Amino acid sequence: MGTFEYFLEILATLFYAISGVRLAAVKKFDWFGAYTIGFVTAIGGGTIRDVFLKCNPFWMLDPWYAIATIVGLVMVIVLKKYLVRIEGTFYIFDAIGLGLFVDVGIYKTLLMGFPMWVAIIMGTITGAFGGVLRDIFINEEPLVFRKEIYATACIAGGLVYWGCLMAGASATVQQVACGLFIIVLRFLAVKHNWSFPILKN
Amino acid sequence: MGTFEYFLEILATLFYAISGVRLAAVKKFDWFGAYTIGFVTAIGGGTIRDVFLKCNPFWMLDPWYAIATIVGLVMVIVLKKYLVRIEGTFYIFDAIGLGLFVDVGIYKTLLMGFPMWVAIIMGTITGAFGGVLRDIFINEEPLVFRKEIYATACIAGGLVYWGCLMAGASATVQQVACGLFIIVLRFLAVKHNWSFPILKN
Amino acid sequence: MGTFEYFLEILATLFYAISGVRLAAVKKFDWFGAYTIGFVTAIGGGTIRDVFLKCNPFWMLDPWYAIATIVGLVMVIVLKKYLVRIEGTFYIFDAIGLGLFVDVGIYKTLLMGFPMWVAIIMGTITGAFGGVLRDIFINEEPLVFRKEIYATACIAGGLVYWGCLMAGASATVQQVACGLFIIVLRFLAVKHNWSFPILKN
Structure with a gap:
């Protein structure tokens, strides 16, 4: 993926980390506990995906994910009061993060030669299971498991990805369509x- | 393993999934949550085993496990009322599933060159840890961890497998003896x- | 690592297992449940580390970790009353175990070619995440996540390890300095x- 996608992914990590912290x-966890929960929220889904794909977890190969969590x-x-004030807009950042993480999960799984149905499961795990691990x-x-349409938005986005792939669209179109679909669906x-x-x- | 064993394994997956759902x-989880819990119950133990053995989780290589969970x-x-009526017979299906999953776990671990004590642990994980993950x-x-003899039935079955192996019995005899022993022990x-x-x- | 370190590691496993049991x-878990919790406490952190490093979990390659848990x-x-009497000294054994496990985690991660910051995370996971899994x-x-300085003691010890490495000290000095630092810090x-x-x- 390009530099812009990488930047977006680090930003998504930051948003997920903030929500976890x-x-x-x-x-009432201490700072270490809060950092760990933030990190698990941000990288948990991708870590499960990487273990299932027999890769080293992605955050072991690039320090910026751990650093983004420190920033979070x-x-x-520091910005406690300000964050409370923009509380109502948080779901926007979360939706953007979700769309991006699902894209990353699907892309990486296809790259390793798995079929699309596995890629959709891995995309959903990447997007939604950091939150599951956090809650555990x-x-x-x-x-x-009880919230408004969330993990199912990932699956729906994955089907959009699949549709674009079948229609012969480029990888960029596949990812933009899937990501935007998830973001809009989450908004609605x-x-x-x-x-x-x-x-x- | 043969076609019949494969059919039994998919059936065991269905039973485990139903109990999870x-x-x-x-x-009061939603449908997605219920599906996830059903899937985790059915494939969780084997997934932990496969990660420990450095394999891709088995359900990534064959869609029928995910499909069996959808069926569940x-x-x-659809069959809510009917399932409540046969409630009392559920432990029979669970026992059959347990026997089969332990067999699969032991067989696969031995195949990868690990000693018998590791295979018995992996068999127990395959049979009993889907339920542990579900509860988490x-x-x-x-x-x-508190129920009537359950995980220990897996270990006992593993010892029967070992005994048959030492006595020079064929792989089929080892598996049938281990599986039946677990099923009967769970009944009792x-x-x-x-x-x-x-x-x- | 040498025979003495191996002996200490098995001892640390025993102490962690006892605390889990x-x-x-x-x-009010049954014996099997208690064994499982003891085993998870003792080997959980190292297992997560090994999965992330794409190794088979260490306890699958050497039966003494499982045996140490049986002993625990x-x-x-058997020694219930005696253990209650020495309750107040338990944190000493736990501290020694922590220091040793962090050393093992850092050493193994560096050996596999990862940078120091990854090794410190893996050392902390090895030392502290068996307890996290136990609590889950x-x-x-x-x-x-709420206790007196614990996981952060692992990170601090890792920084000491790093300092010794940068200063050109031998592997033994690095490990002794890191381990002792963690033990003393936990005492304090x-x-x-x-x-x-x-x-x-």
């Missing part, structure tokens, strides 16, 4: 409170 | 409520 | 109840 603050921690400590670490029920889901049927007992 | 329903989800949604995901204390454990001593504080 | 007893379980069952398994909030932290600032919400 803020949840750790609710739980410092921002939460802070001992809460994973939010993603949050705005209109769209969610999946609950499974009744 | 039903627990997710108790927790649909069955829980739904934020409950793992049932397997559930019927007579056999459990291990609790560790007192 | 005792926590499982509080939760038997000791908790027993469904508690990870203690390490427990004695003076040193902890990190809590992140306020």
Whole structure:
């Protein structure tokens, strides 16, 4: 991927880390605990993906992911009041992060020769399972299993990726279409409170 | 392994998935959450085993495990009342699944050149740790650590496998003996409520 | 590493296992559950490290780690009263285990050609994440995220290791300095109840 995508990915890492650090603050963790939760939120999904693909986790090969998380921690400590004020806009950053992470997950999995259905699962894991790991670490029920359309937005985005691939579009078009679709779908889901049927007992 | 064993393994995946989906329903997860819990229950143990053996998780190489879980989800949604009626027979399917998964875990580990004690641990992980992961995901204390003889049935079955191996029996005899031993032991454990001593504080 | 270090590592495994088994007893797990928690506490951190480094988990290649955990379980069952009496000295064994595990984690990661900052993360994971996994398994909030200086002691020790490396000291000096620093720091932290600032919400 190009320099611009790399920049966006580091930015997505920062946003995810901030959201993780803020949840750790609710739980009254210390700075180390908050850093760990921020890091797990940001890199957890991609780490599971890389382990399943038999790669070293991506953040071991490039220090900027760990550094972005340090920046996130410092921002939460220093800009506390400002962050509370822009609370309502946070889902926008999260949606952008989600779209990017799914793109990265699908792209990397296809590159390693796996079929599209595996790539969609890996994209969903990359985007949504950092949050699942975060919730397991802070001992809460994973939010993603009950929230408005979230992981399913990743799957839907993956199907858009697939459609573009089948239609012979370039890799850039595939990624932009998939990422934008997820971002827009998340906007609409949050705005209109769209969610999946609950499974009744 | 032969076609019949493969068919049994997919069936065991379906049974494990159904049990996972039903627990997710108790927790009021949405359909995606329920699917994930069903999938984790069904393939979690084998995934940990494959990561430890440095393999790609088995379900990435064959779509039928993911499809069996979809079938499980649909069955829980559609056949809800019927499933409640046969509730009391569920442990039979679970026992069959357990016996099969332990067999698969031991067989694959030996095939990769590890000694028998490692294979027994991997067999136990394959059979019992999908349930442990499921309980971690739904934020409950793992049932397997307190239930009637369960994981220990896997270990006992592994010892039977070992005995057959030492006695020079064929691979088929080793697997049938181990699997049947686990199934029968689980029947008896559930019927007579056999459990291990609790560790007192 | 030499025979003496190996002996110390098995001893550290025993101490970690005992602490895990005792926590499982509080939760009224059965013997199998207690063994699993003890084993996860003792080998969990090193297992995550090995998966990230694309190695088979170390305990699959040498039965003495699993055996040390059996010894730990038997000791908790047999020596219950005696262990309660020496409760107050437990943190000493834990500190020694921590120092050793961090050394092992850093050493192994450097050996595989990763840079020092990755090695320090892997050392911290080796030392502190067995306890995190244990807390996730027993469904508690990870203690390490709120306790007196613990994981940060691992990071500090890693920096000492780095300093010795930069100063051209031998591998033995690097390890002894790092390990001792962590042990002394943990003594002081427990004695003076040193902890990190809590992140306020």
